Amino acid sequence: MATLEIRALSVAYGPVRSLRDVSLDVPDGAITAVLGGNGAGKTTLLRAVSRTLGFHRGTGTGTVRFDGQPLDGLRPDRVVAAGVVQVPEGRQVFARMTVADNLRAGALGAPGGRRAAADALARVHELFPVLARRAHQSAGLLSGGEQQMLAMGRALMARPRLLLLDEPSLGLAPLMAQRIAETVREINASGTSVLLVEQNASIALRLASTAYVLEVGEVTLEGPAAELAASDEVRRRYLGVVDETAAEDADRAATASVRTLSRWSA
Numbered sequence: 106m107a108t109l110e111i112r113a114l115s116v117a118y119g120p121v122r123s124l125r126d127v128s129l130d131v132p133d134g135a136i137t138a139v140l141g142g143n144g145a146g147k148t149t150l151l152r153a154v155s156r157t158l159g160f161h162r163g164t165g166t167g168t169v170r171f172d173g174q175p176l177d178g179l180r181p182d183r184v185v186a187a188g189v190v191q192v193p194e195g196r197q198v199f200a201r202m203t204v205a206d207n208l209r210a211g212a213l214g215a216p217g218g219r220r221a222a223a224d225a226l227a228r229v230h231e232l233f234p235v236l237a238r239r240a241h242q243s244a245g246l247l248s249g250g251e252q253q254m255l256a257m258g259r260a261l262m263a264r265p266r267l268l269l270l271d272e273p274s275l276g277l278a279p280l281m282a283q284r285i286a287e288t289v290r291e292i293n294a295s296g297t298s299v300l301l302v303e304q305n306a307s308i309a310l311r312l313a314s315t316a317y318v319l320e321v322g323e324v325t326l327e328g329p330a331a332e333l334a335a336s337d338e339v340r341r342r343y344l345g346v347v348d349e350t351a352a353e354d355a356d357r358a359a360t361a362s363v364r365t366l367s368r369w370s371a
């Protein structure tokens with residue numbers, strides 16, 4: 106069964122139409138990826154799920170269901186309480202607050218009492234030991250990668266059943282991006298479903314079981330991540346792979362026509 110079901114979702118910011126008729130599933134326990142370039146509508150998709158479009162003057166039509174229950178009409182805090190938590194793009198940690206206070210803020214409004222928050226904190230520290238070591242420092246002093254860890258840790262404090270991740274690898278050095286990817290896999294392995302939007306297709310396709318390609322607000326390709334990773338279109342446009350077979354075919358065709366010509370002229 107799909108944990109998250111998005112059907113016929115269209116979103117506009119005033120006159121700007123950002124999503125058109127998007128349907129997408131996140132199966133229970135899976136990582137689903139959404140690929141797309143700048144402005145494709147990836148962040149808008151996550152805002153529609155977390156019910157935060159209103160903060161950006163966006164309006165939407167269509168349905169979003171989580172575990173069969175419609176999220177439409179819920180306030181963003183009720184969406185968090187239902188188990189759906191977004192990690193925003195660009196980290197957006199509270200820079201002047203300590204790491205510990207950032208994490209505490211993540212537990213506000215989450216189900217369960219103090220005991221649950223203490224368990225969540227222990228889990229976050231286990232996943233990201235640096236957040237325990239730097240608990241009393243201002244979040245603004247952390248490196249970009251550590252801030253991404255904090256943003257993810259803060260989201261995990263609400264003990265989500267579905268994590269919405271907005272470009273977690275953006276602006277990070279490859280090694281750090283890889284570490285973040287491994288942690289996403291670990292979080293998923295302990296039972297949290299993930300909707301991951303990424304420009305970094307190579308990371309996203311390695312993590313996800315299913316992927317969608319979003320272009321100018323519309324889903325143009327979808328399927329098993331392995332199939333998308335093998336598709337010429339995705340390799341050329343999102344993985345930066347030059348299609349060598351096509352180049353070889355063109356070479357062969359050119360050579361063949363030269364051969365034919367030389368036979369004619371002989």
Ligand SMILES: Nc1ncnc2c1ncn2[C@@H]1O[C@H](COP(=O)(O)OP(=O)(O)OP(=O)(O)O)[C@@H](O)[C@H]1O
Pocket residue numbers: 118121122123141142143144145146147148149150161162194304
């Ligand atoms: N608050 C807003 N007001 C007006 N237009 C917006 C707003 N937010 C996004 N848009 C527009 O909606 C479209 C989709 O933007 P969105 O941020 O969802 O794309 P994205 O795929 O996440 O891109 P990026 O990777 O650059 O963040 C773009 O054309 C963008 O300019």
